[in-house]
Each structure stands twice: as C-alpha cells, then as structure tokens.
Amino acid sequence: MIKGNLDKAFTYLESGAVLLVCVSEGKKDNVMTVSWQMVLDFTPLIAICSGSWNESFEAILRTKQCCLCVPAADMIEKAVGIGTIHGSQCDKFKHFNLKKQKPAKVKAPLIGGCLAAIECKLTDYIEPYGILVLKGVQLWENPLKKERRIIHANGDGTFFADGEFYNLREKMRERLPEGVERL
Amino acid sequence: MIKGNLDKAFTYLESGAVLLVCVSEGKKDNVMTVSWQMVLDFTPLIAICSGSWNESFEAILRTKQCCLCVPAADMIEKAVGIGTIHGSQCDKFKHFNLKKQKPAKVKAPLIGGCLAAIECKLTDYIEPYGILVLKGVQLWENPLKKERRIIHANGDGTFFADGEFYNLREKMRERLPEGVERL
Numbered sequence: 520m521i522k523g524n525l526d527k528a529f530t531y532l533e534s535g536a537v538l539l540v541c542v543s544e545g546k547k548d549n550v551m552t553v554s555w556q557m558v559l560d561f562t563p564l565i566a567i568c569s570g571s572w573n574e575s576f577e578a579i580l581r582t583k584q585c586c587l588c589v590p591a592a593d594m595i596e597k598a599v600g601i602g603t604i605h606g607s608q609c610d611k612f613k614h615f616n617l618k619k620q621k622p623a624k625v626k627a628p629l630i631g632g633c634l635a636a637i638e639c640k641l642t643d644y645i646e647p648y649g650i651l652v653l654k655g656v657q658l659w660e661n662p663l664k665k666e667r668r669i670i671h672a673n674g675d676g677t678f679f680a681d682g683e684f685y686n687l688r689e690k691m692r693e694r695l696p697e698g699v700e701r702l
Numbered sequence: 703m704i705k706g707n708l709d710k711a712f713t714y715l716e717s718g719a720v721l722l723v724c725v726s727e728g729k730k731d732n733v734m735t736v737s738w739q740m741v742l743d744f745t746p747l748i749a750i751c752s753g754s755w756n757e758s759f760e761a762i763l764r765t766k767q768c769c770l771c772v773p774a775a776d777m778i779e780k781a782v783g784i785g786t787i788h789g790s791q792c793d794k795f796k797h798f799n800l801k802k803q804k805p806a807k808v809k810a811p812l813i814g815g816c817l818a819a820i821e822c823k824l825t826d827y828i829e830p831y832g833i834l835v836l837k838g839v840q841l842w843e844n845p846l847k848k849e850r851r852i853i854h855a856n857g858d859g860t861f862f863a864d865g866e867f868y869n870l871r872e873k874m875r876e877r878l879p880e881g882v883e884r885l
Contacts, residue, residue: 527858533737534854534862535718554716557740558857559751559831566749566831568742592866599870603877645828648742648749648835668865671717671854674741675710675882676874679717682851682865683775687782691859694786699858 520620520631523660523702529563530701531589531635531658532556537598537670537678539588540567542578543627548619550611550630551575552602554672556587561696563655565639570649574606579651583641584625587653588633592668592680624657634669635660635702662702703803703814706843712746713884714772714818714841715739720781720853720861722771723750725761726810731802733794733813734758735785737855739770744879746838748822753832757789762834766824767808770836771816775851775863807839817852818843818885845885 532538538553555568565587569576579585590598597615604611612619618631622638629636636659643652668680688695715721721736738751748770752759762768773781780798787794795802801814805821812819819842826835851863871878 530857533718533857535716555741557749557751558738559833564831566740566751566833568740568749595868595870599873603874643830645833647826648747650742650749650828650833652831669862670868671864673884674713674716674878675884676869676871676878677884678868678870679852679864680866680868681854681862683863685778685853685861685863686859687778687861688859690782691786695857695859701856701858701860 520629520636520659520661523658525655525658526696527699527701528637528655528658529558529561530699532565533558534669535671536589537672539590539598539601539630540575541586541588541627541630542575542582544578544582548612548628549575549578549606550601552598565653565655566650567653568648568650579641580644582626584627584639586622586625586627586629586636586638588630588636590670591634591664591666592670593666594632595670595678598670629659633661634664634667660702703812703819703842703844706841708838708841709879710882710884711820711838711841712741712744713882715748716741717852718854719772720855722773722781722784722813723758724769724771724810724813725758725765727761727765731795731811732758732761732789733784735781748836748838749833750836751831751833762824763827765809767810767822769805769808769810769812769819769821771813771819773853774817774847774849775853776849777815778853778861781853812842816844817847817850843885
C-alpha cells in the first residue's frame with residue numbers, strides 16, 4: 520500500500536465496508552472484524568461500535584490508537600474467520616497469514632493485502648453505546664490490487680460485495696467535497 | 703409493505719444502506735437522504751449522523767420520531783434527488799412521487815415502494831457529533847418487491863448496489879442472534 524490523500528479516507532468507509540481493526544500493545548498485535556461503523560465528518564472523524572467482549576476494543580481504549588483496514592471481496596473468508604476467533608486463542612496475523620505493513624503515525628499494524636487502511640487516533644469514547652470516536656490521521660491505498668469490491672455484512676451471516684456501479688456526481692456536485700473520488 | 707419481526711430490522715441497515723428518513727410535523731412531511739448510519743445493538747438501537755443544514759434533522763429533534771426507509775436500486779435517482787433538494791423548496795413526497803403509507807407506532811410517513819422501513823423513536827442526541835440515537839419500534843417489509851438490491855453511497859457521488867452474495871452463516875453461527883435472516 521502507498522500513502523494516500525486523507526481527504527479521501529471516508530470514501531472507503533461510507534458505503535458500509537466491513538473493517539479489520541488492528542491494534543498493538545507492545546509485542547502483542549491483534550485484529551477484530553467490525554461492521555458497525557459510521558463516518559462522522561470529512562476530516563475524517565469515524566465512529567465504530569463494539570464492546571468489551573472484543574479484546575481489541577479494550578486495547579484501543581488502552582492504547583488510544585488503531586488502524587482500520589478495508590478488505591476486498593477476496594478476503595471475505597479471512598474477515599469472517601477473524602471475527603469468530605478470540606485473540607487469546609492464537610496470533611491472528613499468523614493464523615490468517617496477514618501480511619503486516621508498518622504504519623506511519625500510530626502504533627498498530629496495517630494489513631498489506633487490503634484495499635485501503637486508515638491510521639486512527641482515539642479522540643472520544645461514548646461509553647453508554649460502546650462508540651469509539653476515531654480521527655483518521657493517515658490513509659493508505661492499494662491502487663494495484665485487482666479485486667476492488669468492498670464487502671458489506673447484512674448481520675445475519677450473509678454478505679454482499681459491491682455490485683452495479685452508479686455515477687451520479689454531476690447531480691450531487693454542489694454537496695460533495697472536491698477531489699475525493701474513491702479509487 | 704407488511705409488518706415484520708423487529709429483531710430483523712438491523713439486517714436492513716448493517717450493510718450500510720442509503721436511507722430515506724421521513725419526518726412529520728402536523729401537516730408538513732419531509733424526507734432526507736442519509737448514508738452516515740450505524741447499528742448500535744440488536745434491539746435495535748440505531749445511530750444516524752446529520753446536522754442542522756437538514757431541515758429533517760431539526761424536525762427529528764423537535765418531534766422525537768422518524769421512519770428509516772430502505773430504498774432499493776430502482777430508487778437510486780430518487781434517493782439522490784431527495785438528498786439534493788431542500789425541503790423548503792417543494793413537497794418532496796409529491797415532487798418525487800413517493801407513495802406514503804401509514805405508520806403503526808410513530809407520526810412520520812413510510813415510503814411504500816421501499817424494501818423495508820423502520821419506525822423509530824429518538825432516545826438520545828449526542829450533540830458534539832450530530833448523532834441521533836434512535837430506537838426501532840416497528841419493522842415493515844416488502845417481500846413482493848422484485849428489486850432486492852440495497853444501495854450504498856461511496857460519498858464521492860458514486861454508488862454501488864448489492865452484488866455477489868456470500869452465505870457464511872455456518873461459520874458464524876455462534877455469534878449470530880437467532881432467526882434474523884434478511885429477506
């Protein structure tokens with residue numbers, strides 16, 4: 520992955536991408552799968568919703584940082600596997616053969632095979648709802664990756680990849696930030 | 703649309719559906735398009751993020767209720783149109799030929815042609831982020847509608863409809879609530 524323009528980071532999330540959320544506590548790295556996520560603004564501020572049943576959730580509260588990685592459709596089996604195994608059971612990066620890449624601004628690994636990754640700092644915790652408020656500080660993109668389709672979870676154990684594409688930019692021109700076309 | 707099991711409501715949202723959010727203040731009905739939305743739990747509690755530039759956002763704060771309607775891919779032009787016209791300019795229901803249907807538990811219209819609709823009560827407002835916390839109180843489903851694909855916004859004026867389908871229920875069985883298969 521190569522560094523990208525942070526202004527575009529929200530375009531990898533807004534459609535409801537399943538995310539692999541990476542954390543690091545010294546020697547121990549971990550990753551969880553999250554589909555309860557929402558863009559809060561274009562800077563970007565990002566909300567993810569999880570709870571203490573996820574070891575990685577607690578790690579974000581302790582370390583105040585994480586990386587949001589956006590897997591493509593070729594990684595759906597891994598994304599589901601990561602979401603069903605507890606971090607205490609194994610080193611998920613080894614178990615799922617995830618290629619780590621060094622981050623630039625936070626201490627938490629990126630997953631090199633993803634479509635994109637956003638390094639984030641924790642800026643707030645809305646405890647009653649388990650909402651972590653994250654500020655994106657660095658975007659990484661993978662322009663050479665052939666599989667471009669993002670994965671979406673229905674929440675019932677089924678998923679869809681991106682299908683038919685619609686370009687309605689001209690109709691929405693006045694409401695869009697400039698220069699944010701998703702790769 | 704016919705009444706559905708509220709336990710399944712979140713399965714229409716989790717994948718990142720573009721939503722048409724309907725409100726009513728006495729004689730005046732309005733609707734806005736929202737793609738910044740997130741499931742918070744299975745009851746379901748739902749977060750949407752918007753701001754006072756949307757007349758309908760202010761109407762939800764005043765009336766404490768709304769309906770979240772889930773358009774399918776055949777409604778993408780209407781969804782974008784609704785998101786680019788201000789409610790003060792016209793009656794959007796007439797302008798976009800939206801067929802209103804009576805709700806059961808809140809005062810806000812449903813849009814009959816959608817895939818699903820969730821009647822909601824406002825339970826909290828997280829003001830610093832423009833997050834409305836909504837509690838779903840009634841699900842409506844449209845099982846006879848032929849177009850089943852949900853729409854996802856990338857945020858840059860482009861959209862995807864649901865594409866390739868993956869069923870990974872067996873792998874995720876332990877983590878899923880029971881009986882929530884999305885239609």
